[in-house]
Amino acid sequence: MTRNVVVTGIGMTTPIGGDAASTWAAALAGTPGTIRLGPDWAADQPAQIAAMMKVDPAEILKPVEVRRMDRSEQCALIASREAWADAGTPDVDPIRLGVVVASGIGGINSLIQAYETLRDKGAARVSPHMVTMIMPNGPAAMVGIEVGARAGVHTPVSACASGAEAVSYAAKMIEDGRADVVVAGGTEACMNGVTMAGFAAMRALSTRNDDPATASRAYDIDRDGFVMGEGSGILILEEEEHARARGAKIYGRYGGSGLTSDGHHIAQPDPEGAGAARAITMALADADISPADVIHVNAHATSTPQGDLAESVAIRRALGGQADHAWVSGTKSMTGHLLGGAGAVESIFAILALRDRIAPPSINIFNFDTSIELQVTKDGPVQLPAGDIAALNNSFGFGGHDVALVFKSV
Amino acid sequence: MSEDILAGLAGIVNEVAGVPAEDVQLDKSFVDDLDVDSLSMVEVVMACEDKWGVKIPDSEVKNLKTVGDAVTFISAHV
Incomplete structure (x- = not known):
């Protein structure tokens, strides 16, 4: 019997909105999210523009959560909490609940911070949370613990296709009968001098530093590279009968x-x-x-x-x-x-x-x-x-x- | 002196583990009462070493079961 997959919850934190509703409203209004970067490390970068999250995770999470999680984990958790609540906190057997949250790069901000600690203060002062903050599966794991998922927690890594691969993998978990509900999506937060310099060295980034708002211009004849963004999007994918049985609202269908x-x-x-x-x-x-x-x-x-x-x-x-x-x-x-x-x-x-x-x-x-x-x-x-x-x-x-x-x- | 150390330790446990400072009392167990796991305990130790200039070896950390144990150790070595 075919198991169909529907979307019953969404959550986002992006450069144009702190949640799904405000992000979508800003997108329909044609709102640019790119700004000129302020930090000192940006001063000698070829690309000095980026799209930072509109609402900083530290404004939402508890200080102890911020301390123990990389920024990429923080935004995944924020988007997941929103999506989970939006789906009506599904009553699902934990062994039928999965998580697939991707990251392209992992917790590189935390890695750089740990290196600076090692260099300046020595090995004995590197945080015991460093490893779980830099591992690419960290965001998925944090979300898995948050919702108590026991059907499997996974992290596809395929650079800028990672988030889409996560949605595909999550849908397959449901189609194949491994899970009834899967928290699926992707996250990234790698705004630092090292990452920016590396992408700029590839000539991948826009250097339209004097006009950030128009720098990301797909399909324009004068496009000159992408603008680095950060944030997370999370979907609740659910087997259709499971969703209908609990009267969940259904946004749309995953097709294939x-x-x-x-x-x-x-x-x-x-x-x-x-x-x-x-x-x-x-x-x-x-x-x-x-x-x-x-x-x-x-x-x-x-x-x-x-x-x-x-x-x-x-x-x-x-x-x-x-x-x-x-x-x-x-x-x-x-x-x-x-x-x-x-x-x-x-x-x-x-x-x-x-x-x-x-x-x-x-x-x-x-x-x-x-x-x-x-x-x-x-x-x-x-x-x-x-x-x-x-x-x-x-x-x-x-x-x-x-x-x-x-x-x-x- | 012990009161100062207790207050300082309470601040550290609050910052590291998110435990309300007023809950950090001498008779409280780090693990059972304050939910300070082994990773956070490493952070507590690092912060104590930095604050009071003491050295708390790993072999000693396992004996620091309660807040009172930690205050006693720090008081004796500061």
Whole structure:
């Protein structure tokens, strides 16, 4: 018997909002989240702009929680608490409750802090919490302890595709019968001099330091790299009968996923978009829909010259002429790039777009790159049709990871 | 002297483990009453060493079961 997966709760903390409702409202309003960085370490960085969380976790969590958790764990916990409450704190047998929370980088801020302690004060003063703060599975583990999950706690790591891979893995846990409810999503918080310098050395970051608000400009002809973002998005995925039996509200359906790899280059996308296109095609097949059903795409669209173009080629390759009917949103133009958190936040955006029948805007497109053969929401939010519709969410990661997710309206 | 050390220790336990300072009393067990786990106990020891300039070896930490044990040890070595 087929086990269907629905979304019954959402939580977010992002550069444009401290929770899901305010983040979604800010996205629909076309709010840029990028700011000029203040800290001293930013002064000699090539990229001095980033999208910091709108609400600092320290304003919400207890001091002892902040002390024991890396920032990436803190925002995952905040988003998870919101999502769990939003789902009505599901009454589920702990052995049927799972957690899949991804991170692309892990607790690098804490690692740097520990190194500074080691250097300045010696080995005896390195925190006993350091290891659990830097391990990439730390956020998933913290959330697992919070909700008491005993069906399994997992952490896919595939750079900027991590959050999407987590949603796929979580859905499979339910489809395969391992769990009835899974807390799923991604998190990232790696704003520090080392990370910023490394990404800048790859020429991956926008250096539009004099105009932060317009720096993240996917599909604009003058896009010059992504803007580093931080935050977390968490979904409560639930087996449909389980959700209906307890009268849970249902945001939308998880349709299916496709996961492939490029086998091409450690950091550059395959310009032909073959792996990405196959991922999209697999996701549509898994969701049992055709390209004509895809009315909306929340694109990866990081604002890098190569990446946006390669993705557009892949979308057209997979959807063919039906791509003309899909409204494509590049929401990183507002949130910045949340790396391991991106796929989860953008899955939530896709689900809310289906629920509210509105595709969010892609901001900062002053001169549309006409080599992008897609229908982009460059002039503001766009109304989506009534009836059964589907949305696609793409995520790609350094290493050549391609993840496509399909969600369906209810 | 002991009162000062108790007050200082209460502040440390509050900061490290989130336990209300007023709950940190001489007869309280770190593990059973204050929920200070072994990792947090390491932090408590580090903070005490820094605050009072004492050395609390691992072999001694296991004997510090109550707040009173810690106050006595620190008082004797400060």
